[in-house]
Amino acid sequence: MNYIAVDAFGGDYAPDEIVKGSIKALSADNDLAVILSGDKDKLSKLLRQFSYDENRLLIEHADDVVGMADKPSLALRKHNSSMAVGINLVKENRASAFVTAGNSGAAMALSMFRLGRIKGITRPAIATLLPTLQGNVLLLDVGANVDCKPVNLLEFALMGSVYVKYMLGIPQPKVGILNNGSEPGKGNQLSIKSYDLLSRSRLNFVGNVEGNEIYKDKSDVIVCDGFVGNIVLKTSESVPQVIAEFLKEEIKKSFWYKIGFLLAKPAFRFLKKKVDYEEFGGAPLLGVNGACIISHGRSDSNAIKNAILKALKFSEEDINSKIENSVLKCTTLQKYRKVEKDES
Amino acid sequence: MNYIAVDAFGGDYAPDEIVKGSIKALSADNDLAVILSGDKDKLSKLLRQFSYDENRLLIEHADDVVGMADKPSLALRKHNSSMAVGINLVKENRASAFVTAGNSGAAMALSMFRLGRIKGITRPAIATLLPTLQGNVLLLDVGANVDCKPVNLLEFALMGSVYVKYMLGIPQPKVGILNNGSEPGKGNQLSIKSYDLLSRSRLNFVGNVEGNEIYKDKSDVIVCDGFVGNIVLKTSESVPQVIAEFLKEEIKKSFWYKIGFLLAKPAFRFLKKKVDYEEFGGAPLLGVNGACIISHGRSDSNAIKNAILKALKFSEEDINSKIENSVLKCTTLQKYRKVEKDES
Numbered sequence: 001m002n003y004i005a006v007d008a009f010g011g012d013y014a015p016d017e018i019v020k021g022s023i024k025a026l027s028a029d030n031d032l033a034v035i036l037s038g039d040k041d042k043l044s045k046l047l048r049q050f051s052y053d054e055n056r057l058l059i060e061h062a063d064d065v066v067g068m069a070d071k072p073s074l075a076l077r078k079h080n081s082s083m084a085v086g087i088n089l090v091k092e093n094r095a096s097a098f099v100t101a102g103n104s105g106a107a108m109a110l111s112m113f114r115l116g117r118i119k120g121i122t123r124p125a126i127a128t129l130l131p132t133l134q135g136n137v138l139l140l141d142v143g144a145n146v147d148c149k150p151v152n153l154l155e156f157a158l159m160g161s162v163y164v165k166y167m168l169g170i171p172q173p174k175v176g177i178l179n180n181g182s183e184p185g186k187g188n189q190l191s192i193k194s195y196d197l198l199s200r201s202r203l204n205f206v207g208n209v210e211g212n213e214i215y216k217d218k219s220d221v222i223v224c225d226g227f228v229g230n231i232v233l234k235t236s237e238s239v240p241q242v243i244a245e246f247l248k249e250e251i252k253k254s255f256w257y258k259i260g261f262l263l264a265k266p267a268f269r270f271l272k273k274k275v276d277y278e279e280f281g282g283a284p285l286l287g288v289n290g291a292c293i294i295s296h297g298r299s300d301s302n303a304i305k306n307a308i309l310k311a312l313k314f315s316e317e318d319i320n321s322k323i324e325n326s327v328l329k330c331t332t333l334q335k336y337r338k339v340e341k342d343e344s
Numbered sequence: 345m346n347y348i349a350v351d352a353f354g355g356d357y358a359p360d361e362i363v364k365g366s367i368k369a370l371s372a373d374n375d376l377a378v379i380l381s382g383d384k385d386k387l388s389k390l391l392r393q394f395s396y397d398e399n400r401l402l403i404e405h406a407d408d409v410v411g412m413a414d415k416p417s418l419a420l421r422k423h424n425s426s427m428a429v430g431i432n433l434v435k436e437n438r439a440s441a442f443v444t445a446g447n448s449g450a451a452m453a454l455s456m457f458r459l460g461r462i463k464g465i466t467r468p469a470i471a472t473l474l475p476t477l478q479g480n481v482l483l484l485d486v487g488a489n490v491d492c493k494p495v496n497l498l499e500f501a502l503m504g505s506v507y508v509k510y511m512l513g514i515p516q517p518k519v520g521i522l523n524n525g526s527e528p529g530k531g532n533q534l535s536i537k538s539y540d541l542l543s544r545s546r547l548n549f550v551g552n553v554e555g556n557e558i559y560k561d562k563s564d565v566i567v568c569d570g571f572v573g574n575i576v577l578k579t580s581e582s583v584p585q586v587i588a589e590f591l592k593e594e595i596k597k598s599f600w601y602k603i604g605f606l607l608a609k610p611a612f613r614f615l616k617k618k619v620d621y622e623e624f625g626g627a628p629l630l631g632v633n634g635a636c637i638i639s640h641g642r643s644d645s646n647a648i649k650n651a652i653l654k655a656l657k658f659s660e661e662d663i664n665s666k667i668e669n670s671v672l673k674c675t676t677l678q679k680y681r682k683v684e685k686d687e688s
Contacts, residue, residue, distance in 0.1 A: 133589055143524060146532040180487060180574035188490040188571040211578025215586040227532040228572050230524035234555025235576050239583040242559040245477055250611040257611045263604025267594035 001033045001056070004311050005095035008038035009065045009082040010102020012298045015046060018101065021304025023052045025312075028305065032312055035095055037062050037086035060085055066106045068297060075106030076113060083107060087114050090290040097291035097311035099282065101299040107292060108144055108285060115290040118320055120327035123152045124287030125226070126294065127160060128233055134217045138164050139178075140286065141226035142233045148225035150193040151336050153177065157203055158326045158333070159286040160221035166317040167310075168220075176209035176219035178228060183208070190225060198223075201332040282307035284314060286323070291315055345377045345400070348655050349439035352382035353409045353426040354446020356642045359390060362445065365648025367396045369656075372649065376656050379439055381406050381430035404429055410450045412641060419450030420457060427451060431458050434634040441635035441655035443626065445643040451636060452488055452629055459634040462664055464671035467496045468631030469570065470638065471504060472577055478561045482508050483522075484630065485570035486577045492569035494537040495680050497521065501547055502670045502677070503630040504565035510661040511654075512564075520553035520563035522572060527552070534569060542567075545676040626651035628658060630667070635659055 006022055008015045015038060022034045033056040036043055040061040047057070062085035066075045078084060083102055087110050089095040100107050104126075112124055125141035140156050141148070157175045164173040177194055179187040184195055186208060198205045206219050211232070214222060224232070251257045261268075282295035282303070291314045295307040327333060350366055352359045359382060366378040377400040380387055384405040391401070406429035410419045422428060427446055431454050433439040444451050448470070456468055469485035484500045485492070501519045508517040521538055523531040528539055530552060542549045550563050555576070558566060568576070595601045605612075626639035626647070635658045639651040671677060 131590075133586060146524060178575060180490060180571050180578075188569070191571070211575040211580075212582035214579060215582060225532070227524050227535070228575060231522060231555040231572060232575060232579050234524075235558060235579055236555075236583055238556035238559060239580055240587055242477060243584055243587065246475075247611060251608065253611070257608045260604040260607025260609070261611075264595065264601045264608060265604070267591060267597070267601045267605075 002031050002312055002315055003033045003035055003089075003095040004308055004315070005035045005037060005060070005086040005089040005098045006304070006308060007082050007086045007098070007100035007102050008036040008043055009062070010100040010107075011295070012068070012101075013300060014101065015043060017299065017301045018304055019043070019046050019050070020301035021299070022057065022308060023050050024301055024305040025308035026052060026056050028309060029312060032056065032308070033058070034308065035060050035089055037089065038065075038082040039063060060089060062086075066103050068103050070103055070106055072105045072109035075103065076109055083110055084114070087111055087290075087292070090292075091115055096315035097293065099293045099295060099304070099307045099311050101282075101295040101297055101304065101307070104143070104294045104297075107294050111285055111288045111290070111292040115288045115292070118287055118289055118324050118327070120324060120333075121155055121159070121287040123148070123155060124285055125156050125159065126283050127163060127286050128283045130215065130236070132215045132217045136168065137214065137217070137219065138221045139214070139229055139233065140221070140223060142229040142283065143226045144285070145225060146227040148190060150190060150197050151333065151340075153190070153194040153223045153225070154197050154201060154330075154333055154336070155287070155327070156223040157198055157201070157205075157221065158330055159323050160223065161203055162322045162326050163284065163286060163319060164220050166319060166322060167313060170220050172204045173220035174206045174218070175203045175221045175223065176206050178214070178222050178224035178232070179208035179210060181208065182210055194223070197332060197336065201330060282310060284310070289320065291320070346375050346656055346659055347377045347379055347433075347439040348652055348659070349379045349381060349404070349430040349433040349442045350648070350652060351426050351430045351442070351444035351446050352380040352387055353406070354444040354451075355639070356412070356445075357644060358445065359387060361643065361645045362648050363387070363390050363394070364645035365643070366401065366652060367394050368645055368649040369652035370396060370400055372653060373656060376400065376652070377402070378652065379404050379430075379433055381433065382409075382426040383407060404433060406430075410447050412447050414447055414450055416449045416453035419447065420453055427454055428458070431455055431634075431636070434636075435459055440659035441637065443637045443639060443648070443651045443655050445626075445639040445641055445648065445651070448487070448638045448641075451638050455629055455632045455634070455636040459632045459636070462631055462633055462668050462671070464668060464677075465499055465503070465631040467492070467499060468629055469500050469503065470627050471507060471630050472627045474559065474580070476559045476561045480512065481558065481561070481563065482565045483558070483573055483577065484565070484567060486573040486627065487570045488629070489569060490571040492534060494534060494541045495677065495684075497534070497538040497567045497569070498541050498545060498674075498677055498680070499631070499671070500567040501542055501545070501549075501565065502674055503667050504567060505547055506666045506670050507628065507630060507663060508564050510663060510666060511657060514564050516548045517564040518550045518562070519547045519565045519567065520550050522558070522566050522568035522576070523552035523554060525552065526554055538567070541676060541680065545674060626654060628654070633664065635664065
C-alpha cells in the first residue's frame, strides 16, 4: 500500500472537494491509501456522506489551518496546521508524498524547511506542465527562486529531464532555455552563461526557446528563473480569459453570432479543459527530499484526484532517487561545484 | 509641413505595402509629407501605379538593404541601406521621425548609434502598446535592454508616462512594475529596488503588476527589463494562435460546430483585429534623440499608415522635449545620479 498525505483544509473548496477528490482517487487505484490531514471531527462528519474503503482512507488530526493569504513566515510557525501535519507525515515516512491545494508559498516554505533538499540540489523549483500543440512542456522554475545563478538552471534542467522522462515517458527530453532571442549569445547574463553550461552537459539541450515558441513543441523542458517563469505562467493563463471577454462583447452584437456560438459551444468547453492547468493535476516541487505536489487553489475534486494520482506515480517511479543519480552523474555540474569550492 | 522618413525596403511586404501605406497616410493628414528611403528606380516605377500629391511624397535614394536576419553589427556597417539613409534624414533634421517595418534589432542599434540619446536618459527602451479589457497598456522595455538597473526602470517609467499622457491623452498615467507577486517586497532584486525608487518619485505609481494583471487595466504603463518584457510580449502574441489551433481541431469534429463557427466568424475576425498588435501602429523606441517607430515585420499598408500617423503625432506633440523635461524635474532620479556620481 502506498500512502499519500492530503491537506484536507487547503484550497478554495476545502474540505469538501478535497475529500471527494481523495475518494475518487481511491477508486482509480487499488494500491493507493490516503491520509487526510485536518480537523478530525469535521472530516469524520463529512466522510459519513460517502462510502469508501475505510482501511485506505485515514485521518491525521490537525487543529489549525494555513490561510490562503498567510505569509510563509506565519505558516512556518503554525506547527499544527493541516499543511504542516501533512508534510510531517512525509518526513516521518508515514506517507510517501504530500498533496495540497492550499497557499503555495507556504507549501513551498514548509516543504523545504521540514523535508530538506535532495543531495546535490541547491535550489528546489516549482515545475508546471503546460499544454502544447502536440503534447506538453514542463516549465521550471515558476516561482520558488526569483534570482538565480546559471548552475541553478542546470539543476532545473536535470530535475526537469528526469521528471519528464519517467512521469511522461519521453526517453530523451529536449531541454531549452527561455530567452528573448534564438541564437547562442542572445539573452541576459543569466541565460548566456546557462547556455554555455547546458551545452557542455549531456542533456539533450536544444538551445534557446523564445516566448512564442513555448507552446510550439520546440522542447519538452524549459528552464528559467522563477521570476520570469512565474510572470510567463500567469500571463499565459490570463490571455485566454481576456480573449473570452473580448469575444463575449462581440457576440452580443448580433443574433447570428449568438446562434453560432451556441452551436460551437461544446468545442469551446473542450478547449477550456485543454488549457485548464487544473487538469494536469498540480505542480511538483522538485528537489525537496520528499514529494510535494501543489495543486491550484481553486481545485475541484477532479483536480485533486489528478494531483493525488500524480503524487502516487511520483513516489512509485522514485523520481527523487533518479534526480539524485542524475546530479551525481553530471560531470559538468560536479566540475562547476569543484571550481566554486576551490575559489571560495 | 511635417516630414516623416519611411524605410521603403524594410519588412516582409516591402516595398509594395510600405508605399501603399505611405499614400494612405498622406490622405489621412494634409500636414504630412513622406520621404521614402530606398532604391530610387524601383520606387519611381512602383509609384507610377498610384495617384498622390507629388509635393508630399519624396524619395531619398539608398542602394542597400538591411536584411531581416542581419546582425545589428552588420547593419551598422551598411551605411547606404534604406534604414541608415532614413535615420540620417532625422539626424539631419530633414525629417522629424523615422518609421520602419524592417529588422528591429538593427533599427534600434542604428537609431541609438546615429541619433544618440535624450539628455538624462541612459537607456532607450522599446515600448509596446497592448490591448486591455478597458483600453490599453504600454509595456516597456520589450527588448532593448536585457540586464537593467533600478534607475533604468525609473527612466522607463518616466518616458512611458509622458508617452501615454500625450499620445493617448491619459492625464495621470498609472505606472506599475511587472512582478511575480503583488505586495511590496515581492520580486527579484531588480524589482524590489525599483519599487523603492518608483515609490519615492512623483509618478502615479500603483505598485506591482502580476502576469495575470497585465491585460486587466491595473495600470497604464508597466515597466520591466527587456528580457522579461520581450518574453511576455512574445508569449502573449502566441497564446491566441495556439488557442486558435486547438479550436480548429475541435471544430473539425462536428458538422454543427462548423456551422456555428461560420455564423460567429465575423466576431472572431473582429477579435483578431483587436488583439492584432499591428493595428496599434508599431512600437516607439523611447529615449533616442529623434523619433523612431518600429513596426512589425509583417506590416501591411494599414499597419504602415498607422505607424506613420503615430510618428507624426509623436513629432507634433514633441514627446522628446517632454521626456527631457520630465527627467530634469524628477528629483528622485537626480538624487540617485548624484549618489552614483559621488560613489564613483
